[in-house]
Amino acid sequence: MIFAPVQHGDTRLRGGFGVASSAVADMLPTSMSDDASIVVGTGVYGIPNLYYTEAQGVSIIGDGCWSGLPAISGDGKTVLACHTDGQGLWNAARWLGQTNWQDLGTITGGVPCDSFLSGAYGMNRNGSLGVGLLYLKTLCRANAGMWHLTNDASPTVLPALFGETTYSRANAVNADGSVIVGWQDQLDGERTAAKWVNGVEELILTQDGEFNGEALAVNANGSAIVGSNCAYGHQAWIWSDSAGVSPIGDNGGDDWVAVDVSDDGQVVVGFVRGGDASIWENGSGASSLLTYITDHGAVVPPGWRLSSASLISSDGNTIYGWGLNADNLIEMFKVVLNTPVKCGLCQVTAEGTLRVSHAIRVPPHL
Secondary structure, three states: OEEOOOOOOOOOOOOOOOEEEEEEEEEEEEEOOOOOOOOEEEEOOOOOEEEEEEOEEEEEEEEEOOOOOOOOOOOOOOOEEEOOOOOOOEEEEEEEOOOEEOOOOOOOOOOOOOOOOOOEEEEOOOOOOOEEEEOOOOOOOEEEEEEOOOOOOEEEEEEOOOOOOOEEEEEOOOOOOOOEEEEEEOOOEEEHHHHHHHOOEEOOOOOOOOOOOOOOEOOOOOOOEEEEHHHHOEEEEEEOOEEEEEEOEEOEEEEEEEEEEEOOEEEEEEOOOOEEEEEEEEOOOEEEHHHHHOOOOOOOOOOOEEEEEEEEEOOOOOEEEEEEEOOOOOEEEEEEEOOOOOOOOEOOOOOOOOOOOOOOOOOOOO
């Protein structure tokens, strides 16, 4: 098992704006390709839009804005993020390379709410479908929506249980686009987990019929969904097609938020509000990520705090997240699980490369 602060060079993104394409400090990861080779995200304040590979480091691909989150398709070929159009409105947009973007907008007749027009939050495996939030014809009303990116990229509003009287949003979509997950506000404003299966919306309820907080991620085949506030309590939750909703994580009253899940549904990552990055394994339960990886032999540099485990790869072996380094600055990190290190303990040099140190073997899932 390897822990590595993801940093190339000393130049940092200051105040969310970058001055060089070689910095990774100050990056918040929001999405990655299935094989974990490409990560997209934002600066600390939600801008700019960032694109990272281990070979090339981080590049600024757009100024960004504050509607939606950067998302990349599973095959790594398509990126959606926020872009400000010629009217100053914040749009879901498709990256065209360098710093060029195609605005995707909202439905015909949709009107902006202040600067908000639409926001992308997720994408399927081959990049043919993006999901997120669309502002409607009624001022400051928005519902979950999608863009069919292989056609004319026209937006479509997803069915909403209460129409335009309440809000809804799509946060993620499975590999083939058949299962979309997110939230649906109740008539009293309570935010409730929801899924759209082949375009039909249903709420995700506990076995006792209680509501759950929003759904944040879904695995490739749609058989596992994770989210926050199980039964509106402090635990996160995982839904499976075989067992329904089960609570995960118990942190003494602090909210455990599950934000991503492996394709086999066996590993979930997230964070504790006001606390630390967390991990859950089926059969082993939840723990802080720091405890988990140090118990398995990884060495974390002194002074680091792991704040959020934001992403996990499809195979469940690679985690990206962010934390505070020894200088109390935000920095992205990477954890590789299930990887016996033949050379022994690998340490991170100041340049961010891996260096061989004294020998120690870490068996997979000790």
